[in-house]
Amino acid sequence: MVTNKQPVTRNASPSLLKATFAIVRKDLAAELRSFELISAMLVFSLLVIIIFNFALELDVKVRQSVTAGVLWTTFAFAGTLGLNRSMSTEKDRGCMDGLLLAPVDRSAIYFGKAISNLAFMLIVEAIVLPVYSILYNVNLFRLDLIGVILLGSIGYTAVGTLLSAMSVQTRTREVLLPILLFPVAIPVLLASVKASGSLLAGAEFSEILTPLNILIVYDIVFISVAFMLFDHVVEE
Amino acid sequence: MIIVKKLVKRFGLKVILRGLDFSVQQGEFVALLGPNGAGKTTFLRILASLSRPSLGQVQVAGHQLPDEAAQVRAKLGVVSHMPLLYPDLTAEENMKFYASMYGIADPGPRITEVLDMVGLENRRKDLVRTFSRGMQQRLAIGRAVIHNPEVMLFDEPYTGLDQDASEMLDEVLRSVAAEGRTVVMTSHDLARAEDLATRFDILSRGVIAACATQKELQNSNLLTFYKQALVN
Structure with missing residues (x-):
């Protein structure tokens, strides 16, 4: 057993971008094999919209008015499931230490996990939307609505990834994450519901500018805050 | 290769390491032994840049911690009882x-x-x-x-392994050390430590209570040395 027959060619340290995408690739490859995270989020989401469908036996007009609320409630709770699971798989097998031991900027770990979480959330949303459209007889395939969903999901996963990195270090992580996340995510959830509801009610684009601006500002602020704080959050 | 001076680590009011001094030369294989709660894992996590020292000086592979943590990480390999896979x-x-x-x-x-x-x-x-x-x-x-890596840290690598797997791990550890790497290993298995390491440091109540090289132990055995260090 002899090592080092081959010289190891090593760059100074991998760039933020390379390390980020290595983490994203790893997360997607692992998830595509196990489907543990997406299947849990998906089953939960489908159950919620089916329960709402039976609970709210409403006419078409009222259904349209509750659509935004039901959709974002579903996305928020399913997203919390995914965020918890995504970070706890790193923690439970000590893999978070493996990531922290790499000579990379620790922001790469945040961005890698946040992009993976966003991808999982978008996959679930892409499946939930057509099912919801059929069950509630509402057309959700509109570019402007999809844009709002994308912005809302970015904000939610940006803050959720940071908070899940904090909560995963505690014994009560499953309970703690929603308690920490929902109050902080209220602006993004309210703005998303408002913008989605207005679009579904037939409002003009100019009428949703206020919630849209809130979403954009929220996304930028929380990505920046997470970029600055993540190193301190994961440090013992 | 590793120089630690007056290292203190506190978690809230609890003091885990109390002014610990420790140094390892290049190519040495040091077994860090001690009872549960002595601070072995905490110490290794500080050397691995996973935890910040409360006070004191830590230098690994020529770089100061925590300021030059990225440079240290590039030269460091860590194995714990969890596989990190x-x-x-x-x-x-x-x-x-x-x-x-x-x-x-x-x-x-x-x-x-x-x-x-x-x-x-x-x-x-x-x-x-x-x-x-x-x-x-x-x-x-x-x-x-x-x-x-130039420096390897092993934190209880034998935890949960059966006899065959432990023997296989012995072989791998020997080949890792034979490359001239500096190795620090914590273990409760004194027989294995005696077999592999070139130096034995006993960590007790947050400080190095005793230390001896393999040569110095020739007329004694590690268990006696270990027990004596803990009593003193």
């Missing part, structure tokens, strides 16, 4: 991932070499979740040496 990825995919995190330019030949070293070349395409605990631990060592 992804069960839903194959052995090769795990190695590729860690190679990319360490910026290894052409990881293919190095991965083959490392998998060969830990005796898992024929299982490279298998998912890690199908591996036994012993195989996972050997792969964990492969992960830790993928970037050819």
Whole structure:
């Protein structure tokens, strides 16, 4: 057993971008094999919209008015499931230490996990939307609505990834994450519901500018805050 | 290679390390022994840059911690009782991932070499979740040496291994040390430590209570030395 027959060619340290995408690739490859995270989020989401469908036996007009609320409630709770699971798989097998031991900027770990979480959330949303459209007889395939969903999901996963990195270090992580996340995510959830509801009610684009601006500002602020704080959050 | 001066680590009001002094020369294999709660893991986590010292000076591979943590990490390999591997990825995919995190330019030949070293070349395409605990631990060592580190830290690497797996791990550890790397290993297994290490440090109540080289122990045995150090 002899090592080092081959010289190891090593760059100074991998760039933020390379390390980020290595983490994203790893997360997607692992998830595509196990489907543990997406299947849990998906089953939960489908159950919620089916329960709402039976609970709210409403006419078409009222259904349209509750659509935004039901959709974002579903996305928020399913997203919390995914965020918890995504970070706890790193923690439970000590893999978070493996990531922290790499000579990379620790922001790469945040961005890698946040992009993976966003991808999982978008996959679930892409499946939930057509099912919801059929069950509630509402057309959700509109570019402007999809844009709002994308912005809302970015904000939610940006803050959720940071908070899940904090909560995963505690014994009560499953309970703690929603308690920490929902109050902080209220602006993004309210703005998303408002913008989605207005679009579904037939409002003009100019009428949703206020919630849209809130979403954009929220996304930028929380990505920046997470970029600055993540190193301190994961440090013992 | 490792210099630690007056290291103090506190968690709230609880003091774990109380002014610990420690140094290791290049190529030494130091077994860090001590009872549960002595602070071995905390100490190793500080050396690994996973935890910040409360007070004191820590230098690893010529770099100061915590200020030059990234430079230290590039020269450091860590193996703990947890494998730090992804069960839903194959052995090769795990190695590729860690190679990319360490910026290894052409990881293919190095991965083959490392998998060969830990005796898992024929299982490279298998998912890690199908591996036994012993195989996972050997792969964990492969992960830790993928970037050819100068310093290796082993935190209770034998935890949960059966006799055969432990013997296999002995072989891997010997080959890792034979490369001239500096090794610090914590263990409760005195017989194994005696067999592998060139120096033995006893950590008790947050300080190094005693230390002896293999040569100095020739007329005694490690168990007697260990017990005496804890009593004093």
